[in-house]
Amino acid sequence: MKTFEMRTAIHFGENSLERLREIPYKRILIITDPYVVQSKMIDMITAPLQKAGKEFDLFFDVVPDAPVDKIASGVRKFLAYQPDCVVAVGGGSAIDSSKAIREFALKINNYGKVGLIAIPTTSGTGSEVTSFAVVNDTAAHIKYPLISDSLTADEAILDAELVRSVPPAVTADTGMDVFTHALESYVSAAHNEFSSALAEKAIEICGVFLLRAYLDGNDMHARQKMHVASCLAGLSFNTAGLGITHSMAHQLGAVFHVPHGRANAMLLAHVVEFNSNINKHSRSQKEYLPAVKRYSNIAHVLGLSNFNKVMTVRSLVNWIQFMQKEMNIPLTIQEMGTIPPDAYFAAIDKMADAALADSCTANNPRVPTKEDIVKIYTKLWSF
Ligand SMILES: [Fe+2]
Numbered sequence: 001m002k003t004f005e006m007r008t009a010i011h012f013g014e015n016s017l018e019r020l021r022e023i024p025y026k027r028i029l030i031i032t033d034p035y036v037v038q039s040k041m042i043d044m045i046t047a048p049l050q051k052a053g054k055e056f057d058l059f060f061d062v063v064p065d066a067p068v069d070k071i072a073s074g075v076r077k078f079l080a081y082q083p084d085c086v087v088a089v090g091g092g093s094a095i096d097s098s099k100a101i102r103e104f105a106l107k108i109n110n111y112g113k114v115g116l117i118a119i120p121t122t123s124g125t126g127s128e129v130t131s132f133a134v135v136n137d138t139a140a141h142i143k144y145p146l147i148s149d150s151l152t153a154d155e156a157i158l159d160a161e162l163v164r165s166v167p168p169a170v171t172a173d174t175g176m177d178v179f180t181h182a183l184e185s186y187v188s189a190a191h192n193e194f195s196s197a198l199a200e201k202a203i204e205i206c207g208v209f210l211l212r213a214y215l216d217g218n219d220m221h222a223r224q225k226m227h228v229a230s231c232l233a234g235l236s237f238n239t240a241g242l243g244i245t246h247s248m249a250h251q252l253g254a255v256f257h258v259p260h261g262r263a264n265a266m267l268l269a270h271v272v273e274f275n276s277n278i279n280k281h282s283r284s285q286k287e288y289l290p291a292v293k294r295y296s297n298i299a300h301v302l303g304l305s306n307f308n309k310v311m312t313v314r315s316l317v318n319w320i321q322f323m324q325k326e327m328n329i330p331l332t333i334q335e336m337g338t339i340p341p342d343a344y345f346a347a348i349d350k351m352a353d354a355a356l357a358d359s360c361t362a363n364n365p366r367v368p369t370k371e372d373i374v375k376i377y378t379k380l381w382s383f
Helices: 016-021 034-038 043-051 068-081 092-108 168-187 193-215 220-240 244-256 260-276 290-301 309-326 341-357 359-363 370-382
Strands: 009-012 027-031 055-059 085-090 115-120 132-137 142-147 155-158
Touching: 009 016, 009 220, 016 043, 016 155, 027 043, 027 068, 027 092, 055 068, 068 092, 068 132, 085 092, 092 115, 092 132, 092 142, 115 220, 155 220, 168 193, 168 220, 168 244, 168 260, 168 290, 168 309, 193 220, 193 290, 193 309, 244 260, 244 341, 244 359, 244 370, 260 290, 260 309, 260 370, 290 309, 341 359, 341 370
Parallel strands: 009 155, 027 055, 027 085, 085 115, 115 155
Antiparallel strands: 132 142
16 A cells, blocks of 8 residues: 655745734744844744734744754754744754654654744755654764654745845756756656656756746746755655765765755766666667656656657757757766865765665665666766
8 A cells, every 4th residue: 555645735926924923823933044144034934923913933943954952952943942843944954953853752742733934945855745864973973764654744835035045056056956856756666646647747847947037037937936846856755765866965065065956966877877878779689778768758848858768868969968968067076176086986985885774775786786876976077
């Protein structure tokens, strides 16, 4: 038996922040990062709360990667204030921190139901609708994935005004993260009809609107579409999982601090080639690997097709690389110019072990060996 469940009510479109005037809560703890406060973006959240006469307090100590000491400070703030709702405002780290803070605080003192409303300020992680959060023990260099339905937000508000000021490089990286979530969940070994429908729509939107949002951040139609695509892709991978693009990107992030979306964008074309085996497919082989059909479906969604399935998957690889070039995302680690070759090649063995052990690897459509992963990391240096 399979189950598909959507636990989060999603408010989207113009003026969706007005929802904050109607929420059935009175005492709200807003959890966010210092940038949201300094940039005054926070006023867009507090104004409707004030108009509706809600009480609120602010915890704005969230930093990237949700380190456990900041989560502990947030738990102390939560227990002292005793809110009936948490409003999480920010990127993946703010939303993941909020999920963990509510979860841990209620384990210490469960004084009743506390709502969680997630308001993303980037179009990337999909964390507003997933049952995952990643917290980071920085002293031990360990990232702990938390997975529980109780982490899922009750409501998500997708208002593109909050992403209007996102700079082009971040729009590119987070947009390619959305595309990777959708593509990996579409070809995942755990895909199903519901996850596939959500992923296809997210991919169609990326195909039309990602470049537009990158080229003109004030194109609010494109911004809103990408904000919705991020959420659709989040709903898809929440049930179908991801694959080795993410497993390998996690290591590039942990060891060399390559931004998450950028690492995915750089790895994705290589992983499509590996999963479909298109470089080694010979005309005498009648059977394709299962991922070939799935990738070629996606190529069609993007308006790409060629005279056979293998060539169609090749078109998809070319499209991914075209997007990288158009949005100034390096194709290779060497092109980034920030990682010395010795350090990179010395790290490959350990990164390959960690990528194989990563929880995303289990759903990859083709089972990789360590050598396969090492080959992809090696190729990524300069291809
Ligand atoms: Fe991601």
